[in-house]
Amino acid sequence: MSVRVGILGATGAVGQRFIQLLDDHPTFDLAAVTASAESAGKTYREAAKWRVDTPVPEGVAEMEVSETTPAGIADDDVDLLFSSLPSGVAAEVEPAFLAEGYVVSSNSSNDRMAADVPLTIPEINPSHLDLIEVQRDERGWDGALVKNPNCSTITMVPTLAAIDEFGLESVRVSTLQAVSGAGYSGVTSMEIIDNAIPHIGGEEDKMETESRKLLGEFDGAEVALHGADVAASCNRIPTLDGHLENVFAEFAEDPSPEDLREAMRSFEGVGDLPSSPDQLIKVFGDDEPERPQPRLDRTYADGMGIVAGGVQTTDAGAKYNCLAHNTICGAAGASLLNGELLVEEGYV
Ligand SMILES: NC(=O)C1=CN([C@@H]2O[C@H](COP(=O)(O)OP(=O)(O)OC[C@H]3O[C@@H](n4cnc5c(N)ncnc54)[C@H](OP(=O)(O)O)[C@@H]3O)[C@@H](O)[C@H]2O)C=CC1
Ligand SMILES: N[C@@H](CC(=O)OP(=O)(O)O)C(=O)O
Known part of the structure; x- marks a missing residue:
């Protein structure tokens, strides 16, 4: 099974870790990378100041960076989004993707303590993922939002x-x-x-x-x-x-x-x-x-x-x-595991 994924905030410190972890992932294929308006339209290599200790994967370097809106990734046929935006930006932008039916595994701190948002570490509390049903009822969207902790x-x-x-x-x-x-x-x-x-x-x-x-x-x-x-x-x-x-x-x-x-x-x-x-x-x-x-x-x-x-x-x-x-287990790796849990539990 192959799942097409995107990264919101792909050029940042955590976004770069996502790219490193998604390289050669058995299930996830990276199909979209987004960042701020200043980066949109550039190739990933031009937009990102790469600081991770392995090279930018070849397939990613020439990807075009999209703007961080549902319209920006509309043609990419994405099944699952990872989010590593500044929390103030995420608070505004994530709901727009959720309203469009996207499933979002987010590392940003907004909404972590919201009563209808699962905050999960798959090894610790995977059953909390079913808060998604409560969330869908309350927010009226088809999307799903899961957060990993600080x-x-x-x-x-x-x-x-x-x-x-x-x-x-x-x-x-x-x-x-x-x-x-x-x-x-x-x-x-x-x-x-x-x-x-x-x-x-x-x-x-x-x-x-x-x-x-x-x-x-x-x-x-x-x-x-x-x-x-x-x-x-x-x-x-x-x-x-x-x-x-x-x-x-x-x-x-x-x-x-x-x-x-x-x-x-x-x-x-x-x-x-x-x-x-x-x-x-x-x-x-x-x-x-x-x-x-x-x-x-x-x-x-x-x-x-x-x-x-x-x-x-x-x-x-x-x-x-x-x-x-802190940026692998504590951030991108934690969101990645939540993405894998979403797939395993049939939310993707
Ligand atoms: N660093 C860490 O160890 C950890 C970080 N986090 C959290 O993860 C999130 C990301 O952190 P980090 O990667 O360090 O942050 P960075 O500042 O390094 O990266 C931020 C990313 O968001 C994009 N961005 C910024 N503003 C906007 C905007 N207005 N619209 C769209 N995209 C925007 C940036 O794009 P551009 O390059 O174009 O500016 C970049 O891709 C934060 O919420 C942070 O609190 C969580 C745990 C650990
Ligand atoms: N505040 C953490 C990193 C971070 O961004 O945390 P959070 O995901 O809760 O915003 C640190 O400084 O090490």
Whole structure:
């Protein structure tokens, strides 16, 4: 089966990762790339300042960039759209595609917490995808919108899902986030070299709310947020890719470090999609307490997996570190998996 896909915002940092991940994909054929009005009409090679560490795929380099409107891609016969637009732009543009009946797997943050929009990580909460039926009833469109979470949230949530069996009650997390998360022009070198910035606008609220929706129960009509209370502190540091996070968790039960490591290691989640890693969470033992590290561990499972380590327990609960590649597992790869889930569940 072949599915024709398009990318909205294809020239950006996340758009380029989509192009890299779609090259040689077993099911998806890239049929349309869009960007801003300044890029529309140019070839992809002319429009995109390519910064990914593999070459622009030949078939993509000469594609014409379309404007980001349903009319712009009307002739491309696209079955599924991936969206990596700035969230303000996405909030205006995505509804126009949905009204035209397009199925959209979006990485942009608008509407992630909307009650009728599935926020999914296929290994964690695939059943939430059926919120699409509620969405279609309420919004009156034939299209379908699914979102993946924020990159810092997606780094932590699979580990929490794995250890929720011990009765997760409280989560405190402090992040060390790479500069690519802010986009190429997001943080200047003068701001970040020899420095750390203890604030990332909106990020803490996203981690605190999105994580509870992802871990929540869907009853066929709505998602009840998970009962754990979550507090986050988000920090930018001068690494290029890979968000590292220090998590402190409290449970109803009293798991040992080995219980927690084993729960993470053996966590298979649900679902097995073409781009799913064989083992979602890699866990370092207490013989390697200095891992995970961004430079050494962000490419685990081709950037699609989570790496954890430093698992310890104290009277105040458990603590551990986790890490993921923010533009692959945390962004384009997450949307790609949701696209594969949409196909598997018959929405495409
Ligand atoms: N970078 C990261 O690690 C992560 C990013 N995200 C989110 O993904 C989204 C994309 O981020 P990122 O790739 O870094 O952003 P970039 O700024 O690198 O890319 C933005 C893309 O959107 C296009 N665009 C900008 N304005 C318009 C417009 N008015 N109409 C149509 N297209 C437009 C740009 O086209 P052009 O080249 O023509 O300007 C470009 O293709 C954002 O919502 C971001 O918050 C999420 C998780 C992680
Ligand atoms: N804010 C994230 C990246 C991002 O764009 O997140 P979101 O998809 O929630 O907008 C970071 O700085 O690392």
